[in-house]
Amino acid sequence: MTKNGFGKLLKVLTVSLVASLALGLLAGCNGNKASDKNEEKVLRIGTTYGGGDDSWFRQQYTDIFEYTNQNIKIEIVPAVDQSQYRYYDGTEPYVQPDYVDSMKKLMTGSNPVDIVIADTSTLKQLIQENLLKQLDPMIQEDKFDTTDFVPSVIDGLKDLGEGNLYALTPSFSSSALFFNKKIFTDAGVEPPTDKSTWDDIFAKARLVAKGEGKDRVYGFSFNRYMGSDPFGDMQYSYISGLQLKTYDEKAENMTVNSPQWVKVWETMSKLAKDKIIPDSNSNMNNSETWTAVSGDLFLSGKVAMTIGESNYVNEIADANNNASKIKNFTPVDWDVVTVPVHPEKPDVGGNVYLNNTFSINSSAPNADTAWEFIKFVNGPDFAKLKSRSNSYEMVSRKSFIQPKQGLNYNIQAFYLLKPFPPTNPKDDKLLVDKPGLYSINNVGRTYFQQVLENKKTPEEALNEWAEKGNKMLQEIKINPKTQFQEDGTPFIPEEGAGGVKY
Template sequence: MMAKNRKLQKVLTVSLIATFGMGLLAGCNGGKAPASKEEKVLRIGVLSGGYDDSYFRQQYTDIYEFTNQNIKIEIVPAIDQSQYRYNDGTEEYVQPDYLESMKKIMTGSNPVDIVVSDTSTLKQLIQENLLKQLDPLMQEDKFETTDFVPAVIDGIRDLGDNQIYALSPSFSSSALFYNKKMFTDANIDFPTDKMTWDEVFNLARRLTKGEGKDRVYGFSFNRYRGSDPYWDMQTYVSALQMKTFDDKAETMTVNTPQWVKIWETMSKLSKDKIIPDNASLEMDSGENWNAISSDLFLSGKVAMTIGESYYVNEIADANDNAAKIKNYTPIDWDVVTIPVHPEKPDIGGNIWLNNTFSINSSAPNAETAWDFLKFINSEEWAKLKSRGSYEMVARKSFIQPKQGQTYNIQAFYLLKPLPPSNPKDDKMMMEKPGLYSITNSGRSSFQEVIDNKKTPEEALKDWETKGNKMLQEIKNNPKTQFQEDGTPFVPEVSGAARAG
């Protein structure tokens, strides 16, 4: 009898899945049955992958395959990461060229139908006319984008000169979390959306209090102990798209009034201990670790911090388990947008379109590819995936506060994403790996400002001089890299690598 019941339960479960799947399919195809039952292979090109593509399939393709039994999906990585798992160190690591590798699987003898990429690669593929414009297909099928988050759809339009060459079913985002009680206790109004960085920093000064281990900081660029003001500064300057050196990587560009102002602002916040640093937040040897001890916001060490959208769940979990956490009081919190710069009031540095889906202009199965894109960007798909917590779905109708909470959820999608990096810059960084050391070399100069050994002007001039020497070394030999002290060296190429 039990075996019979289990068999019946299994049949019912499969039936429910099938019913659900057909509902999705009907919703995505306007209730029409698929035009053909011909067996087809839909090939999806991704930037990187390898031995296990189960996560990608669970996220994007399993349901489509289930509801389209005649279609088999193949995942084709532009860069097969499996090759690096077995490198024993005898071969030199060569930074892969993702763009060129993607173009190969798009233009070869068996081209992929769909391209999944980041915005930087997407922009270059658009410029090289390698992708199919989606606007005509959307108009023909009356595929509306009015429900899409502006940060997503406008960001995509910007990449295509106001035309759409891709769709993204989800996105990642951050916002400014704040402790409401700290503001109320200090008799300070809560922050609001689209405040400038200077306005937020002024609030942080008013909220900072205490000394030593009891100090409460007004603001932190992230919620983790171990903050570094120099690297935190990258979040502050990202929307300004500040350059460290010129487009040819020949001359430093940091000795400017704008860089001086940035270093003045950031160094003063650090020196005045408005933001935390490594030394001020080291845990005592006798301090017991618990689930919130390394979290500055949950442990009450900062009044405002930048956090990802999934941080909402971590706060809720801590509050729900407050009775189990020693010396923890549930936090009353809310969020507003990431601060902005006055010259770019609608752009935030913490919105990412991680996976954009496009159709290869040479796709053998372009019609099926479009059907798949409609499917994963449909209302039905968004409704299903909105239960997840890591990324947010692109359709506003299905972006709701988690677990019955109430907070300013639009803060996560009010701003537009940063313009993507220039693929030419990415390629240059790949061909000249020593360039990564140029940015790192500024850290010691910035520390001298914090230590009151130099003014921002003096430190930036020193960084300029040091950086120009490093750039010259790289110009003489593009393979030049640098040690911690700035000493140049050229990595030896192993015999195996030379033979290859």
């Protein structure tokens, strides 16, 4: 068969597959309130951000629903149209948009949206302000099965609504702790297990770390990329789990000079100085020749354990399958366990994210149709479809979660833990209203580096960070527009001067 002929056949088969799938989903929709009515309807979906080409979103969520409910037209309405930033020329200061307020305007205006798709932080605030419909009565009335949902997903959503459901989500993103079996076997150390504490993982990391210079194999890394940043990794993956605050709720006083903060900095700085974890100065590339895996700590065998997303499985499988084509590469024998936990919260992990929650606006003009759509994208047929096509997230229905590429690994590690509570909407609001707060974190990085260089003890560095931060907070209190140079010197961006507010 010619290449052109094969292409035509492939198109025919693709169209046939989509048509068959759509017919099956249509059969599943028979009896729906939305599809029983012939009148034309417009279902408006509000998203946190978007704009411009919405084809990806439609392919992901709405095309098949519209095909099976041809009397319904779906409009995608972003709370913040990000396409406008393509034309930002720097002549005016950039102001961080308030996504929550923008979404509330979509929900309460003259033409309110029916469905709200948002992250958990936004969702929590909308629930607290009674702007969303509770879904439990509709779930019970239609006997919509939620027992197949991953417990960490459904429990995480219920926690936001104080035990009640105000949203469902068809997918979630997650990470786990990947480990190299051979490194543990060679060291005679038992590999990590699910729900291991951070201290347990750090202890194992010390036992398996070995070598010097370019031949160093690190015990643990917060991510798989060369040039790791211990301060940023610590803030994102470790401190967030402890829910430590840099400053108080009003952003008026620093809170980093506490025994708990000192313990964290002592732990992390010692791991970096002892070369148990890599830092930004680590020279780990022992080959002058670039390869497809040379920039990856785990695949290149430079780290025994690392935290990675669920789609990292595909990258490992692809590298192993093409090992003969990669110079000096040995296939990695690996498995996964849950991300480490803190003893205070042994069932909670900071790496489960409910990125797109689907809710119904309390003021929705088409609440019944909105519910039919939410049932559709959270139903088993949709989950079956997305389990095969979504490589970046996992479907929320556990019946359709299967190991990728026919591999055998501990896939439950990606959904065994509950997600951490979302950030407080008030904290997000503070960062919008007072953009200079971002600089306080950057100052902290400077002090942590001084600890790594043995210029200060963790306690000394944290006390100085608190002192410096308090002065910066005072400047922000006097004028919320205050921003800071790299050394912490305050300045007020001039209008029209191209200053940027992050």
